[in-house]
Amino acid sequence: MGQELAASQLALAVRGAANSENPELQRRAGMLPDLLRFAPPRPATTLGELSSPATVRPWQARDWSPSFPGSDRLTFSAAPALDAWRSAAFAFGSHGSVGSNAWAVDPTRSASGGSMLAVDAHFRLTSPAPLWLVHIQISNDRGDEGPFVAGAALPGVPGVAYGFHRDLAWSPAASYFDVADVYVERLDPSATAVEFRDGLVPIVSRKETIVVADAVDIVVDVRVVPHHGPVVPVLVNHQVAPLQPDVGALSVRWSGLEPMRDLEASLGMLAAKGVEQALSQVGFSPSSVRSVVVADQDEVLYVAPTLVPQRDDRASAWDAATYEGRLPCFALPGDGSAEWVGKLARTTIPVLQRPASGYVVTANADPVGGTLDNDPSNDVASDGARTFFSCSFDAGFRQGRIEDRLKSATEPLTLAEAASIQGDVRSDLASRLVPFLMDAVKRVQRERDEPGTFPLLSDLATSERFVSSSPDGWIDLLGSWEAEAGFEMRTGVTSADLSLTVDARDALASRAALLFHAWLVRLLHGVFADEMEAVGLGMQGLYAVSEGLPVRSLLHLLETPAESLASYDVQLRDSLLWEEMTTEKVESRDERLVTAWLDAMGWLGDHLGDDQDRWRWGLLHTVRLSPPDPTMGLLSIPPESDLTFPNGFPRPGGLFTVDTSAFSMARVDGSDAPRFDFSEGAALRFAVRFANQGPEATVALAGGQIADPARAHFRDGAEYW
Numbered sequence: 001m002g003q004e005l006a007a008s009q010l011a012l013a014v015r016g017a018a019n020s021e022n023p024e025l026q027r028r029a030g031m032l033p034d035l036l037r038f039a040p041p042r043p044a045t046t047l048g049e050l051s052s053p054a055t056v057r058p059w060q061a062r063d064w065s066p067s068f069p070g071s072d073r074l075t076f077s078a079a080p081a082l083d084a085w086r087s088a089a090f091a092f093g094s095h096g097s098v099g100s101n102a103w104a105v106d107p108t109r110s111a112s113g114g115s116m117l118a119v120d121a122h123f124r125l126t127s128p129a130p131l132w133l134v135h136i137q138i139s140n141d142r143g144d145e146g147p148f149v150a151g152a153a154l155p156g157v158p159g160v161a162y163g164f165h166r167d168l169a170w171s172p173a174a175s176y177f178d179v180a181d182v183y184v185e186r187l188d189p190s191a192t193a194v195e196f197r198d199g200l201v202p203i204v205s206r207k208e209t210i211v212v213a214d215a216v217d218i219v220v221d222v223r224v225v226p227h228h229g230p231v232v233p234v235l236v237n238h239q240v241a242p243l244q245p246d247v248g249a250l251s252v253r254w255s256g257l258e259p260m261r262d263l264e265a266s267l268g269m270l271a272a273k274g275v276e277q278a279l280s281q282v283g284f285s286p287s288s289v290r291s292v293v294v295a296d297q298d299e300v301l302y303v304a305p306t307l308v309p310q311r312d313d314r315a316s317a318w319d320a321a322t323y324e325g326r327l328p329c330f331a332l333p334g335d336g337s338a339e340w341v342g343k344l345a346r347t348t349i350p351v352l353q354r355p356a357s358g359y360v361v362t363a364n365a366d367p368v369g370g371t372l373d374n375d376p377s378n379d380v381a382s383d384g385a386r387t388f389f390s391c392s393f394d395a396g397f398r399q400g401r402i403e404d405r406l407k408s409a410t411e412p413l414t415l416a417e418a419a420s421i422q423g424d425v426r427s428d429l430a431s432r433l434v435p436f437l438m439d440a441v442k443r444v445q446r447e448r449d450e451p452g453t454f455p456l457l458s459d460l461a462t463s464e465r466f467v468s469s470s471p472d473g474w475i476d477l478l479g480s481w482e483a484e485a486g487f488e489m490r491t492g493v494t495s496a497d498l499s500l501t502v503d504a505r506d507a508l509a510s511r512a513a514l515l516f517h518a519w520l521v522r523l524l525h526g527v528f529a530d531e532m533e534a535v536g537l538g539m540q541g542l543y544a545v546s547e548g549l550p551v552r553s554l555l556h557l558l559e560t561p562a563e564s565l566a567s568y569d570v571q572l573r574d575s576l577l578w579e580e581m582t583t584e585k586v587e588s589r590d591e592r593l594v595t596a597w598l599d600a601m602g603w604l605g606d607h608l609g610d611d612q613d614r615w616r617w618g619l620l621h622t623v624r625l626s627p628p629d630p631t632m633g634l635l636s637i638p639p640e641s642d643l644t645f646p647n648g649f650p651r652p653g654g655l656f657t658v659d660t661s662a663f664s665m666a667r668v669d670g671s672d673a674p675r676f677d678f679s680e681g682a683a684l685r686f687a688v689r690f691a692n693q694g695p696e697a698t699v700a701l702a703g704g705q706i707a708d709p710a711r712a713h714f715r716d717g718a719e720y721w
Helices: 002-019 023-027 071-091 262-269 275-283 397-408 415-422 428-449 455-461 471-485 504-534 549-559 589-608 630-635
Strands: 100-105 116-124 132-139 145-153 162-164 169-174 180-185 193-196 199-202 204-210 218-225 249-254 290-295 300-303 309-311 340-343 351-353 359-362 680-691 694-701
Touching: 002 023, 002 180, 023 504, 100 169, 100 290, 100 300, 100 397, 116 162, 116 169, 116 290, 116 415, 145 680, 145 694, 162 680, 169 680, 218 249, 262 275, 262 290, 275 290, 275 300, 275 351, 290 359, 300 359, 359 397, 397 415, 397 428, 415 680, 415 694, 428 455, 428 471, 428 504, 428 549, 428 589, 455 589, 471 504, 504 549, 504 589
Parallel strands: none
Antiparallel strands: 100 116, 100 359, 116 680, 132 145, 145 162, 162 169, 169 290, 180 249, 193 199, 204 218, 290 300, 300 351, 309 340, 680 694
């Protein structure tokens, strides 16, 4: 829900720039296609692409209501709900990293002669752990061994979520399909009914009691639009406020409110005798959010039976060139013109069995490539039916990197090599961005040595800040990071006592990782903050849509031919987004790139001191397994009082790495002390291979099996993890 509201708010605010009294903002009125990107930076898919986009658009007559319908009321009705959603997301540490890496290889790529499955399950990293290791062995009274199953379960939920037995291994994976819509409802004068098609539909109201231990029960008035779903409440002084006819309301329709078969599918895995049986009996069970990767002795499978609604074509009446119209990832009108008309046909369910490549990979990226052209509205399935899965999937870096590792493997994989892939910390993002920075530095140097070569860089090239910053050292550092460390992001400190490592490669990868992330934070702020402040949203307006959105937009600005950008300016010969709105001088992309690096160097120097050898990623990129309830502080791993790890354990990796360890960019703007700690990641790393003697598995759990700090097994998995 929050993303739909945030995307709608962003689109409305940017479109309002055309009517702004600020001439600089008016110049940027067409910038929305450069800010709100649907295409992933790395086009990694599981199945390949759907058939070619339809050449005939049935809605080209434009008989739908105006862009972002209900916009006159949306801003008022959405703002309280969006603020509440942001507060909840920050309180629970969620910023978009919850997902999974799941992949499997068939016997042709496995050293054991049987298939292999590996998964990293991404959750908020808590203590107690969000998953529980389980092992069930059934024997009869004669001692004969019967069925067994081992794996990890969600506490209190029946079944084994991630597991294996003699015949099968399985892992669920988040599909990221769009299975919910937010509707902007128009109310009648009494605020007791909504306008729908040619009439009014009464709002249903019911009382819901929330029992609170040792306190007074909370009674909530839940209002429901019968054909959509619950009305998003507006709270005033912790009470649900009355509906206002002039403001309208928001309702939410979600497929998860309908009966699903997730539990049946989970339990079915316990008895399935192989991939074929898993597919026929379990694979097509309707699910709210699930896809699944399965392996047996001989083959592997990916299937995504998520119940995706089939929407009225008018819900996706979108012009990708002008960014006008409707998409389900925006708030939709509740007047009956954007309704669900069924569910996508079973023939559209993404399935990959017996892949020619010998492997299946899913890491929350677009499984069928529907967003690769930046238009999620124009795809059709093999049967000719128009399909819409989602506007935005993961950026694709994790999935692409896993595929790179599998493709480049020269020998069949072992469990140890599977663990190496799970712990991969190469930054494909850095490999894309660093060359632009290096080229920009070289051009500033050339302007310094040959004045007039790049006039827009004159002030920067002659500035004391640049001249005294030893730019040749930056070039050497960044070049060595690629050549000697492959853009890996290492801690640079020991895991025993945080002392600096002496290994030159580790130190290089650590210093470069820290500088890269500090630079990226400052660069994103330097490029987008002025426009976002001018439209009244600030940088949080971008991050609320997706924490990865500014990175998508940045790569788009850098890698797309400038004249093709929506924000292209003839005089600047580049996007206006590079130019700072609040200054008299004209800034360029090279100036923004290099200034951000100088800012990052100063930022780190102010907080870490002048000895750059001590600038190590692992001192700031840390994790603490915290209890869900702050009052349970004794459960923290490491505890707050830990003298060796006062800020948490040092961790390698970073933004978009396979070893998921992304800090919240929304919390780091460069104005405060550097904060790169993270709270979401691989709560479970699990791999299993099949061999003639039976399955063999490895597992790493973030934390321990016992929620008692005094017990030996309270945290014995944390260090290994």
